[in-house]
Amino acid sequence: MNESTLALSKNDIRDDFVKKTGIKLTTRRKIIYNILAQNSNKHFTAKDIESMTYRLNTPTSISTIYRTLELFEKWGIIIRHNFNDDSAIYEYAYKEDHHHLICKACGKVIEISGLVPDNLSEQLLKVGFHYISYSLKIYGYCDQCREHINKIVLEG
Numbered sequence: 700m701n702e703s704t705l706a707l708s709k710n711d712i713r714d715d716f717v718k719k720t721g722i723k724l725t726t727r728r729k730i731i732y733n734i735l736a737q738n739s740n741k742h743f744t745a746k747d748i749e750s751m752t753y754r755l756n757t758p759t760s761i762s763t764i765y766r767t768l769e770l771f772e773k774w775g776i777i778i779r780h781n782f783n784d785d786s787a788i789y790e791y792a793y794k795e796d797h798h799h800l801i802c803k804a805c806g807k808v809i810e811i812s813g814l815v816p817d818n819l820s821e822q823l824l825k826v827g828f829h830y831i832s833y834s835l836k837i838y839g840y841c842d843q844c845r846e847h848i849n850k851i852v853l854e855g
């Protein structure tokens with residue numbers, strides 16, 4: 700990966716975001732930014748990002764990644780989740796509102812969109828809360844795990 704592929708194109712960061720923050724990304728930050736933005740359908744741990752930087756031939760230390768993720772989170776570029784009490788999981792913030800289905804057995808995270816709780820906006824208005832985006836966490840079992848668990852239960 701060379702310098703030019705790391706340059707942020709206009710579309711990489713939303714205009715309003717750039718205007719608001721005037722943020723300039725260093726090369727290291729661009730590497731991490733691009734990984735998150737170009738894989739906005741995925742969720743990453745810091746370790747995942749570390750191995751991605753190695754795969755992209757731009758190895759970056761885990762401490763730099765943690766520092767950068769902390770900054771990105773503060774700037775609102777990424778969202779941090781704690782799905783399973785273990786390591787934090789990060790995803791790019793500029794994507795459609797969506798919800799997470801978390802399998803309690805294998806830890807798989809599935810995204811769905813379009814499921815809006817009844818009168819959510821009314822309830823938010825009532826408590827005077829102005830939301831930017833929202834995301835539900837729904838815990839349960841994925842198909843494979845459920846099958847597996849059913850087998851254990853049924854066959855003792």
Ligand SMILES: [Zn+2]
Nearest residue numbers: 802805841844
């Ligand atoms: Zn599962």
Ligand SMILES: [Zn+2]
Nearest residue numbers: 790797799810
């Ligand atoms: Zn997500």
